[in-house]
Amino acid sequence: MAKKDLGAKLGMYPMPTTLVGALVGGKPNYATIAHVGIMDLGHISLGMHKSHLTNSGIKENKAFSVNLPSEDMVEVTDHCGLVSGKKEDKSKLFRTFYGKLKKAPMIEECPLNMECSLARVVDFPAHDIFIGKVEATYVDEEALSDGVPDFGKLRPILFSMTGMEGPSYWKLGERFATAWSVGKGFKPGKARK
């Protein structure tokens, strides 16, 4: 297989697109963030450019939310990434609800919401990396199967930065294997079918 060296290029995609909520000046604001991550079983990360208005609210309140929009919310999700809270009152775009932290505004329309306390900040030149401890998770009952979140019903919006057609949103496809199981039948010598 011939490999092409593309130089230093971010290839860790696709990533789930999220709407991050925080109180700014006492009012909910929402930013579209797809540069996210998982640290360990209780902590997630957000790579947020320092120009975002939301960053100040996260630092002030030590609380924020991470909301997963579904495919049918792609227009408003993209809109939240195109327009700054400095120019538009984004609290009007959604129905906001609060959980036990009281200071992490969450989006009713998003089928999955994680309420987070700020655990750490890792400083990068142009970005604040906010590491949140997940304190509670709320899911639409119609996105559950047997009481647990079903990504086939949640229909997340997956994001890739690179690609022929530029930054793109993708749908989730089908579930095709059970993790920590399908590899039990593996025999060396068939790395790739």
Added chain:
Amino acid sequence: MAKKDLGAKLGMYPMPTTLVGALVGGKPNYATIAHVGIMDLGHISLGMHKSHLTNSGIKENKAFSVNLPSEDMVEVTDHCGLVSGKKEDKSKLFRTFYGKLKKAPMIEECPLNMECSLARVVDFPAHDIFIGKVEATYVDEEALSDGVPDFGKLRPILFSMTGMEGPSYWKLGERFATAWSVGKGFKPGKARK
């Protein structure tokens, strides 16, 4: 919409499944890691339990690789997560190649490979969070469209931990919108179709 409070539950899925490569005792070892993240445009993160053999190799060499397996590699990918390098010589599973860092073994069979230098380590109780600076990215020519990586051709393996059927691998679905564009037509009052 009725919401159910599930307690503190990791919901930031699906995530791309990766094979992380490092030299351990001078020999390539590979670990399956899907708790990954993006920090900024040049840095990615790996949340790796301290029990992994690969961690010592990353710390020693300050270099590692992040390889994206394709759907047809799901068996060997899962196998690498089930069996420790302490018990099996995983260098025999793949054809290994090296780039400019010389100390980051990469997997020929994976269609996308990122060669990383270790930029920072963030310490969690049971996990090392390795933050890598992407130094070079190599992509199979047949996974490119117009010279850039095409995720529709790369066919990454997406992972979710939660779900009715337990930890699962999912396929990527179709590209359905252009990011930083589709929201331009958004009019308030239609958050969800």
